[in-house]
Amino acid sequence: MADLGSRRMWCSVPERLQLHGAMLALQFGYAGFHVVSRAALNMGISKLVFPVYRNIIALLLLLPFAYFLEKKERPAMNLNFTIQFFFLALIGITANQGFYLLGLENTSPTFASAIQNSVPAITFLMAVLLRIEQVRLNRKDGISKVIGTIFCVAGASVITLYKGPTIYSPSPPLLQHYSVPVVGGGDIGANGKSWTLGCVYLIGHCLSWSGWLVLQAPVLKKYPARLSVTSWTCFYGLIQFVIIAAIVERDAQAWIFHSGGEVFTIFYAGVVASGIAFAVQIWCIDRGGPVFVAVYQPVQTLVVAIMASLALGEEFYLGGIIGAVLIIVGLYLVLWGKSEERKFIALEKAAIQGSTQEHTSSSSSRTPAHIKTSLTQPLLHSSTENV
Secondary structure (H helix, E strand, O other): OHHHHHHHHHHHOOHHHHHHHHHHHHHHHHHHHHHHHHHHHHHOOOOOHHHHHHHHHHHHHHHHHHHHHOOOOOOOOOHHHHHHHHHHHHHHHHHHHHHHHHHHHHOOHHHHHHHHOOHHHHHHHHHHHOOOOOOOOOOHHHHHHHHHHHHHHHHHHHHHHOOOOEEEOOOOOOOHHHOOOOOOOOOEOOOOOEHHHHHHHHHHHHHHHHHHHHHHHHHHHHOOOHHHHHHHHHHHHHHHHHHHHHHHOOOHHHHOOOOHHHHHHHHHHHHHHHHHHHHHHHHHHHHHOHHHHHHOHHHHHHHHHHHHHHHHOOOEEHHHHHHHHHHHHHHHHHHHHHHHHHHHHHHHHHHHHHHHHHHHHHHHHHHHHHHHHHHHOOOOOHHHHHO
């Protein structure tokens, strides 16, 4: 009875409010993933073992839904699809997650989240270079997307090349053993970490993510089963990580959990970041559209900043703040451009449909007149009708 009552209460909430609530929860979930991943690295979890366990959990969560929900939509598997899924996994799982962990280890959760805001702009740039999308500089939406992309590139460059003075240094973190180490400008710090190298890794992470989004589109046209595509990609990404880890990670202790904290971080990454968050994101995209979902991305950066400051004692630097602001401005310019482009396309389609219907109705109205004229005045030339 209580479950039925809570379900009725949820259904009575307007869908728009449900969407906003779901998106806020999603950003908190992803923000927690950034902080938890950094804590995992600081605990000493291997950068290769962590994604192996994460993808095992994600695959176990995705497989049942993909199998049962997409039985009718899923085409038969063949060699062509296998090769495509393998390369999607190489870009979207192996390179994406590998670069992210390498970048996170050398920088901080907040700046990792800030740089991710540039993904829509990078995706647009890649689509233009691959001639999947056209740049229309004669329209305001095209100009907005180009300027937004420039802002994002400038912001990522500032974060990478200029660290600047410390703006905010918090009190001792809640997780004192897992605090973010201070690293120096572009040089190698005392702890062997390089801020500049970390930012380069994070840019590689964004490029991989964008490349995965761009290359996934043509695959989905031939294989229109999103959950199955994601499951196959996750499967091949897991195989790739296992092979790399087996070659590089020779220490058997690296595969063993040494504390409850390590178990929690891996389960959080697999269940929350890869499982629940993925399902919520699909629902939000389906109901609110991709632009609505992307608009919330900067909220994640703000939440990460607060979480990382409290839990890990993260310091904030001038270069990072300037770069994050530039990237967020660029993100909204790109999203506004995409939104205006959709409106323009919708108006264009409506105009075409209107003119087609008008032409059809005028043709049908002229036809009986023509027939009537030809019957009553058979000696008149047909061209006289248009005089």
